[in-house]
Amino acid sequence: MSLFHAVTLDKDKCLGCTNCIKRCPTEAIRVREGKAKIIDERCIDCGECIRICPQHAKRAVTDSLEKIKQYRYPVALPAPSLYSQFNSNVSVDKILAGLLELGFVRVWEVARGAEIVSRITEKYLKEKKLPRPVISSACPAVVRLIKVRYPELSEHILPVYSPMEASARIVKREMEEEGYPPDEVGVFFISPCAAKFTAVKNPIDRGKSYVDGVVAISDIFGPLYNVVSDMKESSLLQKSGSAGIGWAVTGGEVRLINEERRLAVDGLNHVARVFEDVAMGKLKDIDFIEGLACSGGCVGGPLTVENPYMAKARILALINSSKNDALPELPAGVSRDNFIWQDKLKVQGVLKLDEDMAAAIKKMDKLDKIHRNLPGLDCGSCGAPTCRALAEDIVQGQADEVDCIFKLREKVTELAEKMVELSSKLPPSMKKDTD
Amino acid sequence: MTEQIALKFDIEQGDFIRAGEASSKIKKMLHQLGFNANIIRRAAVAAYEAEMNIVIHSWGGYVQAQISPDAIIIIAKDRGPGIPDIEKAMKEGYSTAPEHIREMGFGAGMGLPNMRNSVNEFEIHSEIDKGTTVKMVINRTGGVPK
Numbered sequence: 001m002s003l004f005h006a007v008t009l010d011k012d013k014c015l016g017c018t019n020c021i022k023r024c025p026t027e028a029i030r031v032r033e034g035k036a037k038i039i040d041e042r043c044i045d046c047g048e049c050i051r052i053c054p055q056h057a058k059r060a061v062t063d064s065l066e067k068i069k070q071y072r073y074p075v076a077l078p079a080p081s082l083y084s085q086f087n088s089n090v091s092v093d094k095i096l097a098g099l100l101e102l103g104f105v106r107v108w109e110v111a112r113g114a115e116i117v118s119r120i121t122e123k124y125l126k127e128k129k130l131p132r133p134v135i136s137s138a139c140p141a142v143v144r145l146i147k148v149r150y151p152e153l154s155e156h157i158l159p160v161y162s163p164m165e166a167s168a169r170i171v172k173r174e175m176e177e178e179g180y181p182p183d184e185v186g187v188f189f190i191s192p193c194a195a196k197f198t199a200v201k202n203p204i205d206r207g208k209s210y211v212d213g214v215v216a217i218s219d220i221f222g223p224l225y226n227v228v229s230d231m232k233e234s235s236l237l238q239k240s241g242s243a244g245i246g247w248a249v250t251g252g253e254v255r256l257i258n259e260e261r262r263l264a265v266d267g268l269n270h271v272a273r274v275f276e277d278v279a280m281g282k283l284k285d286i287d288f289i290e291g292l293a294c295s296g297g298c299v300g301g302p303l304t305v306e307n308p309y310m311a312k313a314r315i316l317a318l319i320n321s322s323k324n325d326a327l328p329e330l331p332a333g334v335s336r337d338n339f340i341w342q343d344k345l346k347v348q349g350v351l352k353l354d355e356d357m358a359a360a361i362k363k364m365d366k367l368d369k370i371h372r373n374l375p376g377l378d379c380g381s382c383g384a385p386t387c388r389a390l391a392e393d394i395v396q397g398q399a400d401e402v403d404c405i406f407k408l409r410e411k412v413t414e415l416a417e418k419m420v421e422l423s424s425k426l427p428p429s430m431k432k433d434t435d
Numbered sequence: 436m437t438e439q440i441a442l443k444f445d446i447e448q449g450d451f452i453r454a455g456e457a458s459s460k461i462k463k464m465l466h467q468l469g470f471n472a473n474i475i476r477r478a479a480v481a482a483y484e485a486e487m488n489i490v491i492h493s494w495g496g497y498v499q500a501q502i503s504p505d506a507i508i509i510i511a512k513d514r515g516p517g518i519p520d521i522e523k524a525m526k527e528g529y530s531t532a533p534e535h536i537r538e539m540g541f542g543a544g545m546g547l548p549n550m551r552n553s554v555n556e557f558e559i560h561s562e563i564d565k566g567t568t569v570k571m572v573i574n575r576t577g578g579v580p581k
Contacts, residue, residue, distance in 0.1 A: 151466075152476040279476065280458050280483035281549060352469035357504040360468045361438040368440075392467075 003040040006060050006197035007047060011035055013057035018380035020049035020058060025268040026148050030393070031383035041350045044144035045195040046268050046293045047302030060194030060303060063213040065220060068103055071186025071212070073175065076104040077167050080111040080240070080248040081192040081298040082217055083318060084311035090228050092245075092318065097234035098227040099190070102220070106171070107237065110189070111244030112328070113167030118243060118256040119327045120339050121160050125259065125288075131155050133263070133278060133286040136253055138162050140199035141293035142271055143345065147204075150275045151347035159341035163247060164189050164196060165203075166339050168210035170331060186212040190220055192301025193294065204345060216303040241324030248315045250297035251290065256327070259287040266292040266300070353395065367395045375406045439503040440464075446489040446496055446513075454490045458482035461500045461509075468502060474573060477553040478507050481571050484546045484553075485511035491536055492516070493566065507573045509554075518561040525551065525559075 016034035021027075028042035029049060036049075036057070049058040068074035076099040083092050096107045117138070125134065135156045137143050146153050161169070168187045175185050189196060189211050197214040246252030251264040263286050265274045271291040277283050294300035299311035306314075330336060353367070354360035367388075374387040382403040384390040393399035402408045442464065444457035462479040470478075482498060489496045489511060496513030518524045524531075527548045532541060551557045556572035 149466075152462075152472040152479070154472060276459055277455070279462060279479050280455060281480040282455065282483065347472060349466065349469050349471075351463075351466045353467050354469070357469050358438040361440050361502065361504065364440050364464065364468060 004198060004201040005038065005040060005043050005045055006062065006194035006201070007038065007043060007045050007050060008059060008061055009036055009038060010057045010059060013055045015055055015057075017054065018383070018385075019052050019054060021383070021385040022378075022380055023048045023052045024385065025145065025272060027385050027389050029385070030398075031380075041348075042148055044141050044148055045198040046141035046145070047194045048268065050194065050302045060197065060216065062191065062194070062197050062216040062219065062303070063188070065102070065215055065223065067213050067215075068186060068188055072184040073105045073180055074103060074186045074188060075106045075108060075171055075175070076100075076102075076188055076190055077108055077110050077113075077164060077171070077211070078190040079164070079192055079196075079217070079298060080109070080114065080245045080315070081301060081304060081311065082190050083111075083245065084248055084299045084314040085217060085221060085304060085306045086225070086228065086314075088314065088317060091234070092238040092240075093234045093236060094228045094231050095224070096237040097231065098224045101227045102223055104188070106175070108167055108171040108174075109238070109240045109244065110163045110167045111240030111247065113170065113244070114163035114247040114253070115240065115244040115327050116170070116330060117160060117163050117166050117339070118253070119330065120166075120336050121158060122256075122258050122327075123336065124158070124160055124340070125257070130158070133261075133283055133289045134158050135275075135278075136288070136290045137204075137341075138247070138253055138290070139195070139292045140204070141193070141195040141268065142291040143204055144195070144198075145268065145271065145293070146275070147345065147347050148350050149272065150279060151349065152279055153275060154345045154347045156278065157345055159344070161339040161341070162199070163244075164199075165210055169338065170334065172210055173334065174331070188213040188215050190215050190217060192217050192298045192304045194302060195293065204341075217301070218303045218305050221305050241326065242319040242322035243325055243327055245315060245318050245322065248298050249312050250292055252297065252315075254288060254290040257288045257290075261286050262288040262290070264290040264292075266297055267295040268293045353392070363395045367391045370394050370401065373401075373407075374404055377406070379405075381405050439501060440468075441499060441501045443497055443499045444486075446486055446498055448490065448493055448495045448515075450490055454487060455483055457486050457498045461498075464500075465502070465507070470507075470575070474507070474575060478509065478573050481550045481553040481573065482509050484550045485509060485569055485571070487541060488546050488567075488569075489513045489515075491532055491541055496566065505575055506555075507575075509571045509573075510568065511571075512566065512568045514566040517563040517565055518559075518567055519563060521559055521561060 014035045016031050021029045026042045028039045030037050099107050137158050191214045200209040200211045203209045250266040254262045254264045265271050296308040300308035353363040371391040378386040382390050461482050465475045486498050493513030493515030499510045501508040525547050554571040555574045558570040561567040
């Protein structure tokens with residue numbers, strides 16, 4: 001399996017400070033030789049490190065707007081969170097018209113795709129028996145969090161396409177039917193987050209994504225702002241209603257779920273706390289969980305430009321002013337099965353200390369002993385996020401006990417004391433009789 | 436010699452803030468040792484229910500996990516009032532939890548049945564006004580109990 005990651009490090013900018021290692025929800029970063037290093041197997045592309053890095057050394061790789069020129073018929077799939085980045089003078093119609101002016105030949109709203117996903121989910125939950133609580137698969141960082149930290153919850157994941165994939169599949173089919181040559185159509189997701197780029201490059205459920213490129217909202221915002229700010233009027237392009245637009249904020253998905261006992265949680269640490277409870281069988285009263293990595297939901301994505309609270313207010317205003325709140329039916333000729341994952345989520349035990357369990361137990365024993373000897377300050381100076389993580393790195397041969405500055409200080413003190421002691425020693429031939 | 440590692444956590448009566456911490460740590464360790472998802476899920480549920488029983492019903496005690504490549508053994512021992520009628524206590528929905536505990540969402544009478552359903556071997560001993568000991572074994576091979 002390839003380990004593509006959208007979140008990468010700009011080595012020249014990295015000062016080797018330890019802000020990111022402390023913030024990473026999967027302990028996937030270490031500082032080595034003065035630079036942060038991302039452990040590929042553990043990174044879930046949530047973008048927490050992008051937010052925290054004071055040097056802006058962590059960044060998300062996405063496609064540039066230039067890439068749309070590689071296709072004769074580029075199509076834009078704007079995430080509903082894009083609508084929240086503009087003030088209330090800029091209607092959704094204007095934003096969509098702006099995308100067309102930037103060179104896309106068609107726009108297909110992911111908000112619309114979200115409505116279709118809600119419709120499919122409703123039926124799927126009725127027909128299939130999944131272990132409760134069912135966990136939404138819409139946020140790719142949350143799905144990867146389960147993969148890395150909560151493999152025991154993989155059966156709870158709703159195996160339905162994300163709104164992005166569903167939209168891409170529908171628009172590609174639509175254009176093929178209209179006679180566009182499939183290899184000349186390029187579908188571009190306009191994304192609030194890095195995890196979506198990873199989800200496209202390295203899809204969780206199938207070999208290849210229907211999406212051909214991902215453009216960051218932060219990259220398209222400037223050019224788009226320029227075209228929409230001069231726009232007087234625009235034709236009616238918006239097809240989505242309040243249901244789909246609501247997906248941009250936490251709770252937007254869950255409010256369309258026809259289950260009484262449902263819960264929405266955002267911010268990866270909060271999501272992890274809920275998952276911890278699910279894993280222990282504690283949340284018996286909940287049937288459906290919407291978990292979103294970013295605080296506020298997708299409007300808080302690391303590739304957005306607007307303050308997430310403003311963005312949320314804008315989404316709520318759009319929901320309130322929308323006259324359309326119905327969920328659409330599937331397009332004619334499209335089967336619901338086309339939007340269900342073909343494979344189960346593959347979980348890999350990335351946290352295990354050794355392939356051989358007996359060896360892992362030995363390492364664990366050693367790890368515990370080392371951990372007990374460390375100061376427990378979790379200061380991060382050694383380059384690992386916690387003392388426990390350092391102990392793990394030591395056991396795995398990737399770090400040394402004196403990487404801990406307190407242990408080093410202890411050793412230096414011991415050595416100094418020894419030197420003082422030795423310096424007072426004289427050979428017997430020179431010793432004076434003190435008696 | 437088979438490799439083995441043991442973890443012991445003291446559990447205090449009524450400590451709802453820390454409740455679940457022991458089970459969470461046991462679960463994390465099982466991940467690091469490379470147990471499969473199914474076994475981890477069962478062990479987590481068994482340990483959590485045992486931990487909660489000590490918090491809710493006893494005067495305090497401990498939860499211990501002994502982990503070897505063959506099996507996970509979870510022992511929960513408490514000092515407490517004991518269980519007068521174990522057969523009744525094992526019935527789904529039977530609970531002696533007081534009202535204020537139920538208001539917190541606990542005490543649905545599923546604790547012991549959930550524990551028994553998650554493990555391969557289940558033993559319980561209780562003595563009135565002394566305490567209760569539960570021993571649970573989850574085998575690494577041997578499948579899911581009925």
